[in-house]
Amino acid sequence: MRLFAAVSTLLTSLVVIATASAENAIQLSAGATSAPTRMAGNIDSWAALAIVATALISAWAINHYAARVRTVGTLVSALACLSVAAWFFFYILNTGFLENPKPNQTPLDSAKPALLWIQASLSLVAGLFLLLVFKRRLNDSEMLAISAKNATDRYGSVSRFLHWSIAILFLALIPMGIFTSIIPEDTAYRNAYYVVHKTLGVIVFLLLLLRLIWNGLSPKPALESSLKPIERKLAHGVHVALYLMMIALPLTGFIMTSYHGYPTFFFAWEFGPLWAPSDSATIIWGSLHKYLLPYLLYLILGAHILGALKHRFLDKHSEGMKRMLS
Numbered sequence: 001m002r003l004f005a006a007v008s009t010l011l012t013s014l015v016v017i018a019t020a021s022a023e024n025a026i027q028l029s030a031g032a033t034s035a036p037t038r039m040a041g042n043i044d045s046w047a048a049l050a051i052v053a054t055a056l057i058s059a060w061a062i063n064h065y066a067a068r069v070r071t072v073g074t075l076v077s078a079l080a081c082l083s084v085a086a087w088f089f090f091y092i093l094n095t096g097f098l099e100n101p102k103p104n105q106t107p108l109d110s111a112k113p114a115l116l117w118i119q120a121s122l123s124l125v126a127g128l129f130l131l132l133v134f135k136r137r138l139n140d141s142e143m144l145a146i147s148a149k150n151a152t153d154r155y156g157s158v159s160r161f162l163h164w165s166i167a168i169l170f171l172a173l174i175p176m177g178i179f180t181s182i183i184p185e186d187t188a189y190r191n192a193y194y195v196v197h198k199t200l201g202v203i204v205f206l207l208l209l210l211r212l213i214w215n216g217l218s219p220k221p222a223l224e225s226s227l228k229p230i231e232r233k234l235a236h237g238v239h240v241a242l243y244l245m246m247i248a249l250p251l252t253g254f255i256m257t258s259y260h261g262y263p264t265f266f267f268a269w270e271f272g273p274l275w276a277p278s279d280s281a282t283i284i285w286g287s288l289h290k291y292l293l294p295y296l297l298y299l300i301l302g303a304h305i306l307g308a309l310k311h312r313f314l315d316k317h318s319e320g321m322k323r324m325l326s
């Protein structure tokens with residue numbers, strides 16, 4: 001109960017701070033002051049396509065029935081995590097944008113360099129960990145007996161594919177969104193980041209719709225029997241919260257962008273705003289997409305990952321991870 005009270009106080013303060021500060025800074029959301037320009041040869045769309053293809057191939061390969069394909073998938077995932085870390089340590093740190101970002105719109109914006117440092121370091125650790133898993137899997141020859149549909153005790157290949165492709169793209173969108181929002185206005189490639197971010201955001205939303213349809217066609221396996229009643233409630237709550245986040249983040253991004261009068265990009269295509277621009281609506285939806293939901297997400301993801309690790313390493317139950325991995 002105390003935790004709940006602390007979390008609600010934090011969230012209420014976030015909204016108040018964000019909204020109050022944002023009232024002085026209408027440029028809360030979606031892009032440059034001038035009309036967005038596309039890069040020559042649609043390089044931005046190709047970059048988006050490369051990221052989507054990497055996520056889909058990794059998600060397909062790490063769940064493949066053949067050990068050799070799973071091993072290659074692990075290597076691709078490791079390299080993807082290491083690329084995110086390299087992007088930060090070798091490129092972003094050299095842009096000077098962390099020291100001289102686009103002017104802050106709210107006091108919370110000053111946390112962005114720290115958030116990027118944390119996320120890049122986590123990506124580095126995840127990449128190194130996956131390299132170790134790759135090394136161990138080199139001798140693996142186990143064929144997975146896995147069907148497309150979910151079984152009563154583990155997920156099938158379709159759910160696994162959707163789970164991991166959504167997870168990879170979703171996690172990539174967070175540092176990308178933060179970096180996009182600090183790029184100074186006059187930077188030539190600024191809009192390219194918006195193109196990639198918005199395209200990936202729309203893809204996550206579409207994949208999530210598929211996942212929800214699939215959940216209806218093939219019911220999810222029951223929660224692990226070794227979980228205590230309180231752990232079951234927490235696990236269920238965290239799962240529901242994550243689904244809500246995956247729906248709310250792309251929707252609020254799209255609505256904020258539309259109210260700000262900017263287009264939503266999907267690779268080389270552009271969709272103009274669906275309604276008339278409104279500064280007050282931009283502030284409300286921007287406060288949700290840029291502040292409330294990301295901070296809430298950090299709490300939920302932290303709970304999800306810590307819960308899974310506690311269950312696996314402190315309580316020594318390996319069934320939970322196996323349901324989605326083996």
Ligand code: HEM
Pocket residue numbers: 028029030031112170173174175176177178179180181182194197198200201202204205246249250251253254257264265289290291294
């Ligand atoms: C799962 C999907 C998505 C996630 C996880 C996500 C996450 C984020 C995050 C964490 C930020 C940084 C906020 C900040 O620190 O200021 C951001 C910024 C942004 N997002 Fe998204 N986003 C998603 C989808 C979308 C979509 C679909 C759109 C639009 C169609 C969009 C538009 C934007 C824009 C315009 C910004 C930059 C705002 C600025 O310039 O300050 N996002 N997003």
